[in-house]
Amino acid sequence: MATAHDRPATPSPGGAGGSPFDPVWTAYRQAVDNNYFSHLEVGRELHRELSEVGRPFRFLDLACGDARTTAAALRGTAVAHYRGVDLSATALAAAREAVADLPCPAELEEADFAAGVLARRWPADVVWIGLSLHHLRTDEKGALMEGVRAAVGDDGRFLVYEPVCGEGEDRPAYFDRFEQTYHPLWPKLTAEEWTAVMTHIRAADYPESPAGWARLGRAAGFAGVRELFTDPAGMVTMFSFLP
Numbered sequence: 626m627a628t629a630h631d632r633p634a635t636p637s638p639g640g641a642g643g644s645p646f647d648p649v650w651t652a653y654r655q656a657v658d659n660n661y662f663s664h665l666e667v668g669r670e671l672h673r674e675l676s677e678v679g680r681p682f683r684f685l686d687l688a689c690g691d692a693r694t695t696a697a698a699l700r701g702t703a704v705a706h707y708r709g710v711d712l713s714a715t716a717l718a719a720a721r722e723a724v725a726d727l728p729c730p731a732e733l734e735e736a737d738f739a740a741g742v743l744a745r746r747w748p749a750d751v752v753w754i755g756l757s758l759h760h761l762r763t764d765e766k767g768a769l770m771e772g773v774r775a776a777v778g779d780d781g782r783f784l785v786y787e788p789v790c791g792e793g794e795d796r797p798a799y800f801d802r803f804e805q806t807y808h809p810l811w812p813k814l815t816a817e818e819w820t821a822v823m824t825h826i827r828a829a830d831y832p833e834s835p836a837g838w839a840r841l842g843r844a845a846g847f848a849g850v851r852e853l854f855t856d857p858a859g860m861v862t863m864f865s866f867l868p
């Protein structure tokens with residue numbers, strides 16, 4: 626079985642973390658800046674969820690990117706430690722600015738999130754991953770989630786915001802739906818950026834249905850899963866997994 630360990634340590638086709646001259650990177654920046662993926666609503670939901678943690682907590686941000694959404698969501702919570710992990714030095718440089726004024730120690734690490742979690746490198750109370758776990762195959766997602774379950778123990782939580790396919794919808798049908806849904810809604814992207822996005826999605830996206838995400842959570846040892854938010858386009862859902 627191919628595992629995330631076997632993957633080359635490169636942000637491509639993981640995507641969106643590379644050079645400022647990479648059209649996938651510039652397209653992703655446009656998508657975030659124009660709220661095409663509902664980062665604002667997700668940030669608010671994340672803040673609400675984190676405010677419920679009634680004690681100081683260590684926060685692990687897997688594939689943190691520029692960490693803008695998470696840093697904003699963490700303000701005013703009981704966060705005691707922040708760790709952001711990403712493969713891209715470009716993304717981490719931006720993240721360094723975003724986490725500078727967090728009221729807690731913040732560490733950033735250039736690393737493969739899957740390899741680090743499987744190696745049990747990062748103890749944490751809350752683990753968050755946004756728009757990145759779907760690059761792993763189903764069995765790899767399951768292994769990653771088992772590692773997260775071990776990391777957070779019996780009192781933590783795992784929060785994700787990831788693409789969802791319909792029950793029985795295969796990858797080509799999902800890609801068509803992605804294109805038909807988002808293309809008209811993302812007018813700021815150039816034709817080159819849109820083509821780069823679709824090429825990246827077709828190469829690297831492995832969405833799960835909501836029931837699939839719940840199954841993976843249960844198999845990893847999480848007792849409960851809640852759907853917290855779905856973007857208006859119905860493409861991406863935020864889940865909370867509780868031990």
Ligand SMILES: C[S@@+](CC[C@H](N)C(=O)[O-])C[C@H]1O[C@@H](n2cnc3c(N)ncnc32)[C@H](O)[C@@H]1O
Nearest residue numbers: 636639641642688689690711712713737738755
């Ligand atoms: C689509 S961006 C998401 C960034 C951020 N989580 C957000 O929601 O805005 C994907 C990020 O994952 C990073 N990435 C992709 N594969 C990775 C891996 N295996 N390990 C660590 N980072 C990875 C990329 O460098 C990029 O910064």
